[in-house]
Amino acid sequence: MGSLDGRVAIVTGTSRGVGVGVARELLQEGATVVGCSRSPLPGLPGAADVPGGEQRSVQWVCDQGDYGSIDEFVARVVQTYGRIDILVNNAGGTVPSPSVDSVPPLVSRIQGAPSSDDDYERSVLFHAFAIQMNLISPLWFAIRVFRQMKHQDGVGSIVNISSGAGHPAGSPTLVSYGAAKSGLNHLTRSLAQEWGPKVRVNCLALGPTMTENFQSFVLPDDDKSGAKYFDNVPLKRAGDPSEVGRACVFLCSGEADFVNGTTVEVDGGMLPGVLYDAGLKTITDLL
Ligand SMILES: NC(=O)c1ccc[n+]([C@@H]2O[C@H](COP(=O)([O-])OP(=O)(O)OC[C@H]3O[C@@H](n4cnc5c(N)ncnc54)[C@H](OP(=O)(O)O)[C@@H]3O)[C@@H](O)[C@H]2O)c1
Known part of the structure; x- marks a missing residue:
């Protein structure tokens, strides 16, 4: 018996990284998992490691930068599985930039933002892209999924994946990303109030x-x-995607039935700001 037996979950951004760990932990607890990414894949990465995981999972294409693509994807999930109990808004991320007003072409390219040879245009498009992918697209996904959940029995659960860069102390080198993640924390509380119970x-x-x-x-x-x-991190290491996944399992399971509108830090007790200089070094060396 798993704590998520019979639940249907969407996890965004499951072709690599954190999303793979999240999807695997939800599968381990008995959920059916629909993963997505822009790139087509034959199946959900990591599903084969979980008994019955391949039977209880699929990986479909969805570009969260396009609200039409989100609409089609969510409609297909409902058509196939009949309901949605869980959404983990994981897709997102960024690359640190040494200066906010002049984003280097390499940084923009790694991020996947629209390209431009013009320094000003490239910089403003980079920031718009970061805010789209880390704030607006998760809101689009949440709205589309809520429009399904509100007609179902039971209580749905949405988990937004944010970052320590959203801390009110600010996030130099990650300016637009930090602002977007801070917005995601705020939006979490607002949606919890609008969408309860x-x-x-x-x-x-x-x-x-x-x-x-x-x-x-x-x-x-x-x-x-x-x-x-x-x-400078108290636990002296990075987190593992599976540890993020276990926090998701907790938030989506009956163990967290009265937890709502909150942001839980999964960061090894790191204080704000301790890694911004170090985090820039590899990119600066590449430039
Ligand atoms: N890793 C960290 O240290 C860290 C720290 C703080 C917060 N986070 C947060 O954790 C989340 C996951 O980060 P990560 O490190 O796992 O990133 P990642 O390794 O770059 O993976 C991102 C995932 O999102 C997918 N994706 C990107 N753009 C998409 C789009 N437009 N539509 C649908 N899927 C898209 C990617 O697949 P495709 O490219 O194939 O679409 C990929 O599967 C992000 O929200 C990030 O901000 C990560």
Whole structure:
């Protein structure tokens, strides 16, 4: 018996990184998981590691930058599985930029933002993209899923994946991303108030979490385990995607029935600001 037996969950951004760990933990607890990403994949990565996981999962294409694509994707989930109990708004992320007013072409390219040879245009488009992907698209997804959940029996659960960069102390090098994540924390509380008692809405603010991209673009080449990098984090390491997944399981299970509108930090007790300088070094070395 799992704590999410019979639940139908959407997890966004499951082709790699944190989303894979989240999807796997939900599967482990008995949920059926529909993952998505822009790139087509034959199945949900990691599902084969869980008994029955391949039978209880699919991976479909959805571009969360397009509200029409979100609409079609959610309609297909309902058509196939009959309901949606859980949404984990995970897709998002960014790349640190040494200056907010002049975003280097490489930073923009790694982020996947619209390109431009014009320095000003490239910078403003980079920030618009960060806010779209980390604030507006999760709101679009939540709205579309709520429009289904409000007609169902039971209580739905939405979990937004935020970041320590959203802390009120500010986030130099991650200016638009931090503002978007701060907005996501705020939006979580507002939606919880609007959508209770039909749906609970909560948020997880992650600290550094070990993914393929984190290893390539954040950890320095001479410190790939992060032993030096994490010296200022009380637990002296990055989080693992599975640890984010277990926090999602808690928020979506009956154990958290009275937890609503809150942001839980999953960051090893890191204080704000301790990693901004270190986090820029690998990108600066690449430039
Ligand atoms: N890793 C960390 O240290 C860390 C720290 C704090 C917060 N977070 C947050 O955790 C979440 C996941 O981050 P991550 O590190 O796992 O990122 P990641 O490794 O870059 O993975 C992002 C996932 O989102 C998908 N995605 C990107 N754009 C999309 C779009 N327009 N529509 C649908 N899917 C899209 C990607 O697949 P495709 O490219 O194939 O579409 C991929 O599966 C993000 O919200 C991030 O802000 C991460």
